[in-house]
Amino acid sequence: DAKTTQPTSMDCAEGRAANLPCNHSTISGNEYVYWYRQIHSQGPQYIIHGLKNNETNEMASLIITEDRKSSTLILPHATLRDTAVYYCIVRVMEYGNKLVFGAGTILRVKS
Amino acid sequence: SAVISQKPSRDICQRGTSLTIQCQVDSQVTMMFWYRQQPGQSLTLIATANQGSEATYESGFVIDKFPISRPNLTFSTLTVSNMSPEDSSIYLCSVVGQLADTQYFGPGTRLTVL
Numbered sequence: 001d002a003k004t005t006q007p008t009s010m011d012c013a014e015g016r017a018a019n020l021p022c023n024h025s026t027i028s029g030n031e032y033v034y035w036y037r038q039i040h041s042q043g044p045q046y047i048i049h050g051l052k053n054n055e056t057n058e059m060a061s062l063i064i065t066e067d068r069k070s071s072t073l074i075l076p077h078a079t080l081r082d083t084a085v086y087y088c089i090v091r092v093m094e095y096g097n098k099l100v101f102g103a104g105t106i107l108r109v110k111s
Numbered sequence: 112s113a114v115i116s117q118k119p120s121r122d123i124c125q126r127g128t129s130l131t132i133q134c135q136v137d138s139q140v141t142m143m144f145w146y147r148q149q150p151g152q153s154l155t156l157i158a159t160a161n162q163g164s165e166a167t168y169e170s171g172f173v174i175d176k177f178p179i180s181r182p183n184l185t186f187s188t189l190t191v192s193n194m195s196p197e198d199s200s201i202y203l204c205s206v207v208g209q210l211a212d213t214q215y216f217g218p219g220t221r222l223t224v225l
Contacts, residue, residue: 034213042218043115043205043217043218043219044154044203044216045216046213046214049212093212096159098142098156098205098207099156099205099214101146101153101154103153104153
């Protein structure tokens with residue numbers, strides 16, 4: 001699986017959009033981009049995933065560049081409860097393939 | 112999404128003892144995994160729990176230390192054997208559903224070894 005690079009930490013004001021970048025310059029054509037987050041001491045929570053089109057769900061939006069070498073997770077209106085470690089992972093969607101976690105980005109939402 | 116429960120949620124154990132962690136899913140799943148998260152670190156995959164056969168371990172993890180069972184499609188156990196303080200971690204069960212598109216995680220078991 002391709003490696004991802006994320007900033008170590010970011011701050012965001014409550015109520016503003018949080019934009020979390022991820023670089024995956026060696027991504028293969030069949031690898032999806034997944035985002036998870038882990039709130040302190042809890043199990044990781046699935047947020048969203050995509051292949052090449054932008055995706056949106058009730059939690060967030062995922063913007064993938066045309067060359068697929070980078071992506072951005074957008075939390076449109078960050079709240080204090082969005083403070084967490086956010087993991088960007090690339091993975092081939094096939095039977096038996098598991099997630100490999102990097103260090104992630106610590107997002108601190110401040111009032 | 113699958114609902115995953117783990118028992119116990121936390122435990123404090125003495126060195127040299129063993130602890131078995133249970134993972135129960137509310138629906139049949141194709142894949143089950145066990146991860147470890149050491150203090151201040153990211154998640155590391157221990158093994159894939161295979162139904163009806165021996166687990167597949169990642170580099171650095173061995174069956175004698177982390178025996179795993181998976182008797183059916185909704186249940187698995189991980190045992191941490193002959194524990195030392197270095198085994199103090201959060202242990203997480205994870206599953207992939209029938210569609211194989213998303214992996215979900217349990218709440219974790221926080222283990223402290225004294």
